[in-house]
Amino acid sequence: MFSQDSLLDFLKESPTAFHAVPWLSRRLQEAGYRPLDPRGEWALEPGGRYLTTRNGSSLIAFRLAHQAPLDAARMGVCHTDSPALKLRLRDAAQAAPGLLKVPVEVYGGATIAPWLDRPLQVAGRLPLRDSEGRMRFLPVATREPVAVIPNPPIHLASLNDGFRYNPQTQLAALLPYAGLGELLAALAPEGCSPLEAPLQHTAELYLADAQAPVAMGELLQAPRLDNLTSCHALAEALCQEEPPACTLLGGFFDLEEVGLNFQSAGGDFLPSTLLRLANALGEGSPQALPRMMAASLCLSLDVAHAFHPNFPELFDPEDSPRLGQGPALKFHANQNFATTLPAAAYLQDLAARSQLPLQTFTPRSDSRCGSTIGRMVAGSLGVAVADLGAPIWAMHSLRETGSLSDTKALQQLLQAFFLDKAPLPLP
Numbered sequence: 228m229f230s231q232d233s234l235l236d237f238l239k240e241s242p243t244a245f246h247a248v249p250w251l252s253r254r255l256q257e258a259g260y261r262p263l264d265p266r267g268e269w270a271l272e273p274g275g276r277y278l279t280t281r282n283g284s285s286l287i288a289f290r291l292a293h294q295a296p297l298d299a300a301r302m303g304v305c306h307t308d309s310p311a312l313k314l315r316l317r318d319a320a321q322a323a324p325g326l327l328k329v330p331v332e333v334y335g336g337a338t339i340a341p342w343l344d345r346p347l348q349v350a351g352r353l354p355l356r357d358s359e360g361r362m363r364f365l366p367v368a369t370r371e372p373v374a375v376i377p378n379p380p381i382h383l384a385s386l387n388d389g390f391r392y393n394p395q396t397q398l399a400a401l402l403p404y405a406g407l408g409e410l411l412a413a414l415a416p417e418g419c420s421p422l423e424a425p426l427q428h429t430a431e432l433y434l435a436d437a438q439a440p441v442a443m444g445e446l447l448q449a450p451r452l453d454n455l456t457s458c459h460a461l462a463e464a465l466c467q468e469e470p471p472a473c474t475l476l477g478g479f480f481d482l483e484e485v486g487l488n489f490q491s492a493g494g495d496f497l498p499s500t501l502l503r504l505a506n507a508l509g510e511g512s513p514q515a516l517p518r519m520m521a522a523s524l525c526l527s528l529d530v531a532h533a534f535h536p537n538f539p540e541l542f543d544p545e546d547s548p549r550l551g552q553g554p555a556l557k558f559h560a561n562q563n564f565a566t567t568l569p570a571a572a573y574l575q576d577l578a579a580r581s582q583l584p585l586q587t588f589t590p591r592s593d594s595r596c597g598s599t600i601g602r603m604v605a606g607s608l609g610v611a612v613a614d615l616g617a618p619i620w621a622m623h624s625l626r627e628t629g630s631l632s633d634t635k636a637l638q639q640l641l642q643a644f645f646l647d648k649a650p651l652p653l654p
Contacts, residue, residue, distance in 0.1 A: 229463070229635040235440050237459050238449045242350035242435035244284035244307035244481045245366040247455060251462050251479060252278060255288050258466035271507040274470070279500060282490040283352060283364065284308070284481035287500050288465055291508065292474045299522035300474040300501075301645055303464070304492060304604055305457040305529060306483030309450070310335035310623045312342060312376075312434045314349070314400065316427070319407045327404040331376075331434065333394050335484030336597075340392075341625035342434065346372030347400065351432035353411065355419040362422070367414040372437035374400040400434055436625050445551055445631050452619050452627040454483070456634045457528035460617075464641035472648045476501075483529075483600050492600035498607055520610040524570060524651045526644065527601025528637075530629070531555040531588045533618030546589045548618040550630040553584025554637040557599075557614040565601035569652035570613035574644075581643040584636055586618070597622075611652070615640075 233254075241247035256262070260276040263269050271277065271291060278288040284307055292298075312331040322328035333339070350368035357363055376398055384390060392398055404410045411421040411430065421427050440449030447456075461477045482491040490496060505516040512518075531554075534547040548555035556571055557564040578585035590596040605612040617633040 229638050231442065231631055233463070234447075234456070234459050234631075234634060235442065238440040238451065238455055241451065241455055242348065242368055243311070243352075243366070243433055245352045245431070246350065246368065247307045247458060248280060248284055248286045248479065249366060251286055251458060252280060254462055255465065260288050260290075260465075269503055269507055271504065273508065281496050282481065283366065285490040285496060286479045287476065287497065288462075289474065289476040289500075289504060290465065290471060291504075292472070293470065298473065298519065299651060300476055300519060301471070301651070302476040302478070302523060302525040302610070303461045303528055303641060303644075304478040304480065304497070304525060304600055305461055305527075306454045306481070306492070306600060307458060307479050308335070308481050308484050309453055309455075310337035310484055312337065312398065312400075314432045314434065316407060316430060316432065321406065322401060325403060325405055327402045327406060327410065328399050329374075329402065329407075330399045331394065333398075334433070336623050338621070338624040339394075339398070342398070343376045343378045345375070345625075346437045347374040347376070347434045348372055348437040349374060349402075349410070349414065349432055350435045351430065353414055353430045353432070354422045354426055355415055356422060358418050363419065365416060365419070367416065368435070369414065373404075373410075373413075374402045374434055376400055376434075438626070442631060447629045447631050447634070448626055450626050452629045453530045453622050454528070454616075456530060456617050456619075456629060457637070460634055460638035460641055461528055463638050464645055467642055467645070469646055471645050474504075475645050478604075480600060493603040493607065497604065501608070517609060520608050522651065523610050524573070525601075525604055525608070525610045525612045526574075526641070527565060527599045527604065527612050527614045528616055528641075529599040529601075529614065530616045530622060530627075531557055531618045532590070532622060533620050533629075535620055541591070541594065543589060543591050546587055548586035548588050550618055550620070550628075551632050553586050554615055554617050554633055554640060555586040555588040557616065558587065558589045559596055561596075562602055563596045563598040564614035565599070565605045565612040566614045567611050570611050573652040574613055574615070574640075577643055577647060577649070578640060581640065583640050583643065585640070588618070
């Protein structure tokens with residue numbers, strides 16, 4: 228069942244991927260998913276629910292079919308990161324007594340202007356020593372706003388006439404601390420202390436919006452709707468109690484905005500997890516995994532561009548989703564979206580049978596187009612993929628706007644997908 232309160236809590240408590248994954252892990256464990264140690268041997272049982280994490284910012288959860296060997300899987304994948312401003316801690320310096328200046332590095336394709344002149348918190352992951360002297364890497368966040376990036380006065384800069392911010396020199400955050408050590412000490416949880424320099428400079432800290440998510444009627448306005456709305460919908464669909472017809476899997480991956488690493492969707496986290504799964508419950512054949520992928524379907528879940536009434540010239544009016552009218556199935560001739568014809572036909576039929584709304588999105592032929600992790604997963608696994616997501620306004624802005632009903636419909640469609648007993652389409 229869709230819960231607006233749960234979604235708002237997730238958005239509020241997940242300023243970074245290092246916070247989103249622990250929240251998702253707790254929610255899944257409440258529904259019976261058991262954590263697996265990636266360093267150990269996995270003893271998997273038919274019908275079991277399991278999860279495993281990597282680097283604190285990526286998570287894979289799976290619910291096994293009650294019968295073995297594995298024949299197929301219904302999968303959903305999404306990403307936990309969003310464009311942001313990362314603090315360059317090595318360059319921190321005192322701008323004035325009691326005022327710390329910390330330059331930033333732009334992570335992903337962030338829209339810059341909304342970050343200025345607003346209260347910001349600091350959040351991310353900090354290297355720490357606990358009371359027993361062990362090194363730990365924990366998610367941290369200031370509970371209150373502690374930073375601001377002020378604009379220059381409009382009298383001295385043409386801010387309304389195509390002004391471009393220099394990320395190296397003009398976007399430094401200003402914080403009311405006597406030094407970097409004071410900031411890190413304020414972030415450290417009770418019973419832990421920050422590591423000494425230079426190790427403290429390796430902390431992964433970002434600026435984040437300090438304003439809480441806001442529901443305005445059916446509209447939802449919050450940071451990181453791209454792509455926490457998909458994460459929440461997928462996790463809730465995995466938590467439903469009714470037993471599925473086949474194995475289910477949800478992948479929540481970091482670094483979609485920037486590229487590849489060992490915790491990203493294009494790395495080996497998903498293939499190696501699926502291989503362990505196939506080896507544990509398959510027939511011991513090296514063909515078990517490719518056979519399973521050939522019979523499976525994966526939904527790549529990422530937000531879509533909603534038609535913008537103030538900028539209609541940027542959209543194809545006949546093929547752009549509207550807020551409040553359901554999630555969108557995404558298509559692109561050059562495969563920035565990986566939707567295949569059989570997968571699209573199946574999902575449109577599933578939506579009709581489930582009496583759920585489903586729109587479509589194709590970018591204008593004369594415009595740029597973003598991409599998703601769908602084609603990474605399709606290429607690395609050999610699995611058919613459909614790209615799908617709730618539409619939003621102002622994608623990659625500090626605060627984005629979507630629709631509560633669209634997120635609800637996306638969750639309901641995922642629940643229907645996981646429980647559907649109709650055969651999956653051949654790729």
